[in-house]
Amino acid sequence: METHEDCIFCKIVAGDIPSAKVYEDEDVYAFLDISQVTKGHTLVIPKNHTKNIYETDDALAAKLFARVPKIANALKESFQPTGINILNNNEEAAGQSVFHLHIHLIPRYDETDGFKPNWITHEDKYDLADMSSTISTNL
Numbered sequence: 001m002e003t004h005e006d007c008i009f010c011k012i013v014a015g016d017i018p019s020a021k022v023y024e025d026e027d028v029y030a031f032l033d034i035s036q037v038t039k040g041h042t043l044v045i046p047k048n049h050t051k052n053i054y055e056t057d058d059a060l061a062a063k064l065f066a067r068v069p070k071i072a073n074a075l076k077e078s079f080q081p082t083g084i085n086i087l088n089n090n091e092e093a094a095g096q097s098v099f100h101l102h103i104h105l106i107p108r109y110d111e112t113d114g115f116k117p118n119w120i121t122h123e124d125k126y127d128l129a130d131m132s133s134t135i136s137t138n139l
């Protein structure tokens, strides 16, 4: 197991810090977020330490996301949310506060349930063809 000293989520995986576990297998651990945005707010993490999406290889990403539908369906069955948002924050600028990759599963209930993405669009501001070719050259 690749662990990182002083990483709170590595300590949770190792059982050194308590957590409300919802799922575990060889590669993945899932537990309730200590600060529940909505009822059932869950974090899904790889057991092997990786800082965030930039430092994650294909195989680990595949294993991690492969478990998300199962856990999302368990949340749906448990609490009957009317939807679910899946969120992953990378780097401080994007709201990452724990630097061990994690996926937030945020069950949704209604407009006032505590989670409201601020989604403002800028249709005319960007040249899509130009951007897509730039991105392609960096893949």
Ligand code: AMP
Residues within 6 Å of the ligand: 008, 017, 019, 032, 033, 034, 035, 088, 089, 095, 096, 097, 098, 099
């Ligand atoms: P992020 O801001 O995307 O890095 O999310 C980190 C999340 O980890 C926050 O929602 C915290 O509430 C959660 N968190 C931090 N420490 C613990 C802990 N010991 N047990 C469960 N969740 C935690």
Ligand code: ZN
Residues within 6 Å of the ligand: 003, 004, 007, 008, 009, 010, 011, 048, 049, 050, 099, 100
């Ligand atoms: Zn870690």
